[in-house]
Each structure stands twice: as structure tokens, then as C-alpha cells.
Amino acid sequence: MISRLSGAAFRAFLVVIMIVTPSMLVPGTTSDAAQIIMLVAIFAAGLTLFEYASSYPGLVEFRDAPPFNRIRFGSLFVTVVCLSLLLQGSIAPTATSTFFAQVGSIVGRVIDFPYSPVRLVVLMLPSDASIEHIKLVRDTAGIAYFISLLTLAIFVLLQRIRRWPTRAGTFNVWVNLPTFDPTAGGDVVERLERDARFNIALGFLLPFLTPAVVKSATSLFGAVTLENPHTLIWTVAAWAFLPSSLFMRGIAMGRIASLIIEKRKLSTQDEGNGGLLPV
Template identity: 60%
Template sequence: MALPDTTNDTTQIVALVALFGATLTLFEYAAVYPGLIEFRDAPPFNRIRFVSLYATVVLLTMVVLSETHPTTLTRFIEAIGSTVASSIDVPYSPVRLLQLTLPSNASAAQLELVRTAAGMAYLISLFSLGYFVIVLRVIGWPHAQTQFNVWVNLPTFDPTAGGDVVDHLRRDAWFNLALGFLLPFLIPAVLKLVASSFMLVTMQSAHTLIWMVTAWAFLPASLFMRGIALGRIAHMIEEKRRLQETGGYVAA
């Protein structure tokens, strides 16, 4: 909605989608039983992800605005993104692969814009991961003094499948970590395959650029956070089992 070329129809659609998302979130968090949102009762996991997604969309919008409506703030944000992108733009890097999704006739300015947006999004995702790890260490997430309800916080997790629940959680954790590592490389390849086989997917539109780069950076970071969280929960369950076994032995 902040972009200058946004039509009235697009504004109305965005407002409708935002209203639907707000209503879904309100009902999910107000419900007693689990729904679709994971870690609903284990803050600040979802708060960190929401702030990361919000910051990515806003800052990428400012990067795009710096091309048409330059200000001191937008130029500063663009400079940060360009600096980060330059440091990680090496052959076969995710940033380089994302640039390859552009058509062959893309201008140098468009390539630079995609590279800058990728650098800014990558920086936000790294900050989010770093902050989440700090939260794990500092406040001991999830809190040891509170009850962690697996049914409410992991509504799609089946503790009866896959053998022991600790092993199941650790397998899921490693799967999420591996997928989060591979996604920055896989997403550009999938976009290139779809563009060449089925339909034209281009980031020459400002809206498409912002949302595609946001998804490219946010989804891997979100999977990394989920994998770390699942590993933490598995460790917590294992520690509680050990304490119970030790306590039972001493009491006997």
C-alpha cells in the first residue's frame, strides 16, 4: 500500500487479506483447543517471526521506494542492503541464484535492486535467528517453571507416530534445519523452472519482488527457528524424564 503505483483494487484486496488474517489470528489465540498456529502458548516464538516478517516487508518496500522516491532513510536502508549483498554475493550463493531468476534482458538497475533487496532480507533473517537463540539462552525458552502443552503448541505433531516422542521430535528438528538450509538454494531453482516450463514469473514488478524476496528469506529462517524449537522441546522432555527417574530412585 505504500508503493506509488498501487491501484485501488490492490489496496482493497490487501485490506481484505489483512482483515482475514487478523480475524484468524484472533480466533486462534482466543480458542481453548489447538488449531493451526504452532507455539501459540509459548511466546515469544511467534512474536519474533511476526516482527521479522513485518520488518522484511517494510524495509524491502523502502528499498524499492529509494529508486523512485529517494529520501535519507530509504537511501540509508538501500546502502545497508547493498553492503550486505556485496559481502555474500559470490558464485553459487543464494543471492547470486536469486538474481539468475530474472529474465536475460533484465537491466543492470533491476539486477542491483534484486541484489540489494536480497541482502536486506538476508540480514533481517540472520538478526531474527540470532535474537531467538539469545532468547533460548537468556530466558530458557520454553520457561522451565511453566507447563508446555505439546497438544496446544504443536497441533500437527502426532506423539504416537514414529516411536519415542523424543526421537520423533529430534528427527523433525533435523528435517526442518536441513530444509531451512536448502530452501535459499531451492527457491530460485524452482522459480526458474516454473518460469521456463509453465508461466512467466518475474520480479520486475515491485509487489512481486517484495513478496518473493520476503518468502525467500523468511521461510528458511522460520524453518530454522522451528527446528531449533523442536530440538529444545526434545531436550526438555528428556531432562524431565531423567529427573523423574532420578527422583524415583532416590525415593526408593
């Protein structure tokens, strides 16, 4: 119980650090914005603490199947830190922020090709946006999208090397998939495979669809400028993180479905042998 509570408290502390990182690195944060950021950080920390301190499942999936959530959190944390340092370089340059600004510029130029998600984010900006702001948005989108692709590669690699999720022991569907009801009807494998295909397809299409939807909604809600540094950081981070998270969830669902199929085959073979195993 003590180890679970200490682990939950440490996770909550990391969540707070991630949320307040932009306000600590990017200058010009107002007092009202700082208060709102602290409220959001406290709420997120409380949710994380109660989720991981409890023995019963809540809303977080794959809670006891590391390193799934660790990779996702690490990806978002690295994205927020990199974007904060990149924006710091455009406002109050330092040696570190200048380095990240140069890296972001290189990555942004490489990924910014026709019909790419980064190009669609740039086209989402209003026509009267300055060249400097367009380059800044392109660089932030490029480095965030690159981190999301790197996250997917790391997860797939660790899944094969560490035989996730069976290496940590048995996989408890009730704890790790609290929103999935195996008794809802239909074959469990078919439902898992259907959810896997849906999440992978949505994760692939979301970086392309989101800028198009925002651009088409400008006539109703006005143009999205992303002039505020904090708005730019969290918008771009969410734009890159959510699709990669859905992609990872789809891969994980497919992996669980394949494990169930293997378990069924072993059970069928045991029944065919009369329940006996060879010596």
C-alpha cells in the same frame, strides 16, 4: 478472557499494518490491488483474532510459548518495512528511503558472492533484465537474507539467556504443538528429533533450492521478472522468512526433545531413590 481478547485484537491489528505497509510506502498502487490487499489483510486479521482469542489450539504453533512467534512476526514485519522503503527509494526517493537503499546496496554487495543464496536469486532473473533491476533484486534479497540470519541469532541467544520455553512455566504440548500427536506411535523424543533435523535441513537448503527450481520451471511457466514492486517485496520476503521460520521450528523441536530427556532422567533418578528426595 478480556485480556486474551484484547491481546488477540492487538495482534490482528499488527498483522493488518504489516500487510498494508507496502501499499502505503510504495507509490503507484492501483485501486484493484488495494482492494485485494485489504481482503487479504482482513482474512489474515480474522484468522489471527480467532486463533489467539480461543482457549483451544488451532493451527499456530508455540502460541503460548513467547517469544517464538513474536520473533518470527517481528522478523517478517521488519523485512517488509525495509524492502518497502528500499523500493520507495528507487521510485520516489526520500531521506529515509535513500538511507535504506544505500544500506541495502552495501548488504547486497557483501552477501552476493558465488553460490550464495543472493547470487542464485539474481541468476534466476531473465537474461534481458536491466542492470538497475538486477541491482534492485540483489539489494532486496541481500537485506532480507541478512534479517533472516539476524533473526536466527536472536532466537538462539534468547533461548539460552531466557531458558526458553521453561522460563514462562510448564510447556503444554497440546496447546503449543497442535499438529503434533504424541500418541501417533513411536517414541516422542525420536519423533521430535527427527522433525527437528528435517526442519533444520529444509530451512538450510530452501534458499538455495527455490531459485534453482524457479529457474528450471521457466520453460513451463515463463521467466520470473519480479518487475512489480509488490510482487518483489512479498516474494523476497517469503523466500527469506520461510527458511528461517523452519530453522527456528527445528531448533525449538530439538529443545523440547532435550527437555523431555531431562525430565525422564529426573524421573529415573527419583525411582532409583525409592521415590524419596534427600533432605
